[in-house]
Amino acid sequence: MKPSLLSIILTATLLGTGCQQTSSQLGNTQPEEHKTMRVATFNVSMEATNYQIEDKLDTSGNVLTNALKSGEVQQINNIAQIIQQTRPDIILLNEFDYIANPELGINLFKQQYLEVSQNGFEPITYPHVYLAPVNTGVKTPLTGQDSKLTHYGFGKYPGQYGMVVLSKYPINSNQVRTFQKFLWKDMPDNLMPTYQDGSNWYAKSESEIMRLSSKSHWDIPVRVCDKQLNVLASHPTPPVFDGPEDRNGKRNHDELRLWKDYISDSGNSYIYDDAGITGGISNQSFVILGDLNASDVDGDAHPNAIRQLLTHQRVNNYAAPESRGGKLNKPQNLNAATHTAHWGMRADYVLPSSNLAVVNSGVFWPATDEQGIELVADRAASSDHRLVWVDIALSSICSK
Known part of the structure; x- marks a missing residue:
């Protein structure tokens, strides 16, 4: 069954005046003739445990709504x-709780925060929005039984750690593909965990319903100068919080492998979306983005988990975005x-396809002597992640 898809088109008038932005935060300002498009990903930590004590958590779905309405949460x-x-043109927000009614969630954030000047900065408007259900906190039919699989994805309530895409460019809503319900077992040569003797770690009743995506995988076609750019958004599980079976590490690897296979010229006929359409994309411009929870040099992920994307022939191998704040942090x-x-x-990536020209990139992580350091003091100030952005030359999209 195809999940409910939601794309809201709104218009608004920009108000206020802008402030000067430092080059270390935004990179060198590009001349007008470059005509770039900025694409970003940001794990915003806008889920209920950031606004309530976890052991007293209200799981009714009203926590983020109430926080947004209050106007009293500086974060x-x-x-x-x-x-x-x-000022991204397209941005993926990870860990923005899924609220099906946009008037109680993303529209509140847009209208009362993004479209209102913050500390003197120019408001920003996103006419196009995409959000859809995710697997986190969704109970399985095995809940209440002696089972390892009580939820499709970790979460204390349905939609925790959800995601949403905001865009200044039109979204082709009727062409969006979601992979929320794709079963892990249906990936050939998958890494589903096993015991040392080679037997399956998940029982048959569990493996038969185990979904690959811990949240969801979305392919969102965006129209840019009458050309199509596919925004491939996801938020794979952290490769930790498990045991020697490494179920989360293996799931993280295969969640990333889904995108690797999806953008490849072959080997993706096994992939089916929530509408039952099979296959991947070829000869199409794309940007893979999200909190991918993987590094090939730091952390606990399989080294090949992110490498299978970073070294893919269809992925632009531009130098990793940098910041002074990150360098001084460690x-x-x-x-x-x-x-x-x-x-x-x-952990967070914006990976354009190899046919797209990257003009500039960066991580919003001000150093101690730069404007905005208070915004990244800790998770309570904003998030434990930083916004990552990439500027793509529009000519590399529009001249195809």
Whole structure:
């Protein structure tokens, strides 16, 4: 059954005046003739446990709504200010709780925060929105039984750690593909966990219903100068919080492999979306983005998990985005300038296809002597992740 898809088109008038942005936060300002499009990903930590004590968590789905309506949560204002400073044209928000009624969720954030000047920065408007259900917190038919699989994805309530895409460019809503219900077992040569003797770690009743995506995988076609750009959004599970079976590490690897196979010229006929359409994309411009929870040099992910994308012939192999703040956060780590998470890892990615020209890139992580350092002081200030952006030359899309 095809899941409910939602794309809302709104218009608004920009108000206010802008503030100067520092080059270390935004990269060198590009001349008008470059005509770039900025694409970003940002794990915003806008889920209920950031606004309530976890052991007293209201799981009714009203926590984020109430936080947005209150106007009293500085973290939300700071998230909006970071977006206003970096000004992406397309942005994926990870960990924005799924609220099916946009008037109680994403529209509140847009209208009361993004479209209102934060600390003197120019408001920003996104006429096009995409959001859809995710697997986190969704109970399986085995809930209440002696089963390892009580939920399709970790979450204390349905939609926790959800995601949403905001765009200044039109979204072809009727062509969006979602892979929320794709079964892990249906991936050939999958890494579903096993015991040392080779037997399956999941029982047959579990493996028969185990979904691959811990949240969801979305292919969102966006119209740019009458050309199509496929935004491939996801948020794979962290490769930790498990045991020797490494179920989360293996799931993370295969969640990333889904995109690797999806963009390849062959080997993707096994993939089916929630509408039953099979196959991947070829000869199509795309951007893979999200909190991918994987690094090939830091952390606990399988080294090949992210490498299978970074080294893919259809993925642009531009140098990793950097920041001074990240470098100073872990000065002993040689990779620190490319980190996107406070604990010291490159976890968040914007990966354009190889036919797209990358003009500039960066991570919003101000150093201690730069404007905006207070916005990234800790998770309570904004998030434990940083916004990552890439500027793509529009000519590389429009001249196809």
